[in-house]
Amino acid sequence: MIKVSVMYPNSSDANFDIDYYCNSHMPMAQELLGNSVKGSNIDYGLAGGAPGEMAPFIAIGHLMFDSMESFQNAFAPHAEKIMGDIPNYTNAQPQIQISEIKL
Amino acid sequence: MIKVSVMYPNSSDANFDIDYYCNSHMPMAQELLGNSVKGSNIDYGLAGGAPGEMAPFIAIGHLMFDSMESFQNAFAPHAEKIMGDIPNYTNAQPQIQISEIKL
Numbered sequence: 001m002i003k004v005s006v007m008y009p010n011s012s013d014a015n016f017d018i019d020y021y022c023n024s025h026m027p028m029a030q031e032l033l034g035n036s037v038k039g040s041n042i043d044y045g046l047a048g049g050a051p052g053e054m055a056p057f058i059a060i061g062h063l064m065f066d067s068m069e070s071f072q073n074a075f076a077p078h079a080e081k082i083m084g085d086i087p088n089y090t091n092a093q094p095q096i097q098i099s100e101i102k103l
Numbered sequence: 104m105i106k107v108s109v110m111y112p113n114s115s116d117a118n119f120d121i122d123y124y125c126n127s128h129m130p131m132a133q134e135l136l137g138n139s140v141k142g143s144n145i146d147y148g149l150a151g152g153a154p155g156e157m158a159p160f161i162a163i164g165h166l167m168f169d170s171m172e173s174f175q176n177a178f179a180p181h182a183e184k185i186m187g188d189i190p191n192y193t194n195a196q197p198q199i200q201i202s203e204i205k206l
Contacts, residue, residue, distance in 0.1 A: 002149065003146055005146070005163075007159070018205065022205050022206060026206070040206060041204065041206055042204075042205040042206040043106055043108070043200070043202035043203070043204060043205070044202055044203045044204075044205050045200060045201075045202050046105065046171070046201045046202055046203050047171070047201040048198070048199055048200065048201070049197075049198070049199025049201075050199075055200050055201060055202065056110070056198050056199075056200050057200055057202075060108075060200075060202065068149070068150070094152075095151075095152070095159050096151055096152025096153075096159075097146070097148060097151065097158050097159050097160055097163070098148075098149045098150040098151070098152075098158060099146035099147055099148050099149055099158065099160075099162075099163065100146070100147045100149055101144065101145075101146060101147075102121065102125050102145040102146070102147050103125060103129070103143060103144055103145040
């Protein structure tokens with residue numbers, strides 16, 4: 001199983017509409033990606049590791065797939081629509097992390 | 104519910120012993136933190152978002168807790184032992200992300 005993590009870096013001028021992300025963007029993405037999606041999570045940044053430090057990422061969305069191929073096949077036909085929605089909830093440029101789920 | 108994500112940045116000279124991390128470090132940390140830990144995950148970086156790009160993080164360990172206070176109370180007495188084990192599996196300096204789990 002793999003996890004695709006879409007990570008929105010924090011900064012003093014970054015904004016992020018978490019309600020839109022949870023209630024509109026992620027449901028839309030999951031509907032387009034269909035049953036290739038095996039699970040999902042949304043993390044909303046609260047803090048970093050040191051007192052008073054901000055979270056490195058404002059928000060992180062995770063989607064799980066059986067394999068890299070399954071993700072790529074599901075995502076490619078809808079990439080433009082999913083990525084095109086990003087400016088509707090943030091001015092941050094996401095970093096992508098694709099991971100093997102070890103535990 | 105909150106998630107404490109310990110994120111090990113990737114770089115060309117970074118090393119990471121994923122077997123030690125999965126089989127020794129995380130079990131040790133979870134035993135010390137006890138039943139305040141409500142869940143855990145380990146992600147092992149495979150790739151970034153662009154073809155041929157490396158994952159931003161070599162590995163990410165996640166631990167879930169009921170609240171920030173629950174995490175802090177469980178972690179403080181064992182911080183030195185848990186952090187002191189890091190050089191046994193990596194030369195990377197972790198970033199900490201504390202998140203509210205929205206989904």
